Amino acid sequence: MRDVLLNHQIWWLAILMLIVFVAGFFQSAAGFGFSLFAVPVGAMIVTPRDIVVTIFLTSCVISLALTRTQREHIVWREAKRLSIGAVVAMPLGVWLLQSGSASMLRLILGISTTAAALWSLAVARRLHRPWVDSNLFGGLVGAVSGVLNTSLSTNGPPLVIYLQGRRLRPEEFRATISFVFSVSNAVGLVMLLGGNAVHVVDVQLFGTTLLAAGIGTALGFRQAAKINQQYFGLMVNTLLLLGGLTSLVKALFG
Template identity: 35%
Template sequence: MHTQLDAALLLSQPLTWLLAGLIVFAAGYVRATIGFGSGLIMVGLLTFMFPIKLVVPMVLLLDIVGSILLSGYDFKHIRWPELSWLLPGSLVGMVFGAWLLYSTPAQHLTLFLGFFLALYVLYALWVKPERLPRIARGWGLPLGTFGGVIGSLYGGGGPPLVAYFQMRKLEKRAFRATFQGIALIDNVIRIGLYVFFGLLAFSQVGAFFLLLPAMAVGLWFGNRLHLRISEVAFLRATLLLLAIIALKYLVSGFV
């Protein structure tokens, strides 16, 4: 594992740059297709190559690009009332998660996240994703808080927010647009928190610029697929990604 993540390392090791670029491309493709998952994919795979405390802040910068581009593209589809409870919960969760990332080994919470996701996926498959019950907006407060903690720790608080949006019955375009809206707000705030805790270094910005083209290309291809898939396929794809993420965190929590 490399002990640094900056432009100098990537330029001096083209193979490392290529592998990291492929991971970022895949993450952008998934993000544009189903609206979330890029942060968790990048953190989950890049941490095999770099320390998590270097990866998470750099991934945050890449995720902001995805949020800006997708929220701008889908701006008129954002359901602003859905953020009324999600946003306050996310703010509380982000502060707590950033403090945990700064002061404790973040991997200690991976097992809990894995169990939560696995139970939700099993429940959704049991009732079928298109038949999930509709929940009240108030559920946005606890799920937003959980998402904020996970976002600060692992670079993406998507899973709890996905559960909320699925059970609020948002169609795929509104789902993706509204997710980008709260993700953009969250990411900007997280930058401030990471700077405050000294987690974001200037050297990581160089790596961000070298990996940015891979993110942009992945977003472009993923958006083309998003506009073509059906609502049912979209729901099932989100559950598949959640199941993969759950398995990854369950395995890492036990190892």
């Protein structure tokens, strides 16, 4: 296993730190977006497998911190059904991570990110009726997020779409999704460690970028109440779309 601090130039690491800084800001200000932004963009610098695991490790810390600061706004009914579904489906995601090739993983990253961004830009804002209040439906959404969490470290899209459809208030949305992220990440971390999916290079990248992610998260949390959520959401989803398209182009054309 290569030594990241020797084989990656300092300026590449600086760019990666900037990526996780911006991703942390998005995560705390909008409630989601850390992995959706950091994984496809970061995959342009390091291998898709390495960036997936590195961002997963970082998101474990970020989501736990956000959950603790917003716990009084958690909608427990939604949090429980989504978390249970996610935990049940996570082993499948670990298997996909271990068996997928780098090019295929990059292609999946591009497709999932682009689809999520297009949905948010063109469809989600037009929904006028809430999703059905069903434990089964919520559990299925959680299951999809669980597979994405341990395989691609991008479990946000199904959760975001579902919770938007449930018409939660902004503070409830951010708190509930942060709780689901925390539970999913805690269980997923155990599974990744048990499956020997965490390598030395992942821990090195995690240690290098954690401070930048923490600073971005803190700034985003302080600015959340001051940001026009409609225009901020448009900006976030536009950046996600660009990141997804970039990954698709690289996967298809090299």
